[in-house]
Amino acid sequence: MSAKLIRFGSNPPPVETGEPGNIVAGQPKTKLQNYYTDPTGQFFSGIWECSPGKWRVNYGEEEFCAILSGKAILTDSDGHAETFAAGDAFIIPKGFTGTWETVEAVRKWYAIFEPKS
Numbered sequence: 001m002s003a004k005l006i007r008f009g010s011n012p013p014p015v016e017t018g019e020p021g022n023i024v025a026g027q028p029k030t031k032l033q034n035y036y037t038d039p040t041g042q043f044f045s046g047i048w049e050c051s052p053g054k055w056r057v058n059y060g061e062e063e064f065c066a067i068l069s070g071k072a073i074l075t076d077s078d079g080h081a082e083t084f085a086a087g088d089a090f091i092i093p094k095g096f097t098g099t100w101e102t103v104e105a106v107r108k109w110y111a112i113f114e115p116k117s
Helices: none
Strands: 016-018 023-026 030-037 043-050 053-058 062-076 081-085 089-092 097-113
Touching (some): 023 097
Antiparallel strands (some): 023 053, 043 097, 053 097, 062 089
16 A cells, blocks of 8 residues: 555644643634644644744754744744744754744644654
8 A cells, every 4th residue: 555645725634722831921822733643653744823922932843834824933042033924934943942922823834853752
């Protein structure tokens, strides 16, 4: 049996709702649709959404993000801030610490690799 392609938007997985940990401002709420998890459980990809708010982050994974709509500001622990909006794509490397701030409701594609410890 050959591996099957996965098209985002077709046969969408259930929406998981939640909120980030370590909130420092606002009341951000998240929605997640994880379209794919590899057999090892180390790589996964899908669509993530979040309402406005700000929280502390400490990445133990590698993440590719492509912003579909909205606006976010990521600030590293040294105070350097980058703003991302619709059409922007970026990598958050393992070891990144700082804050994620959703300024305008964000919808993004994500692809995450999280190595087993």
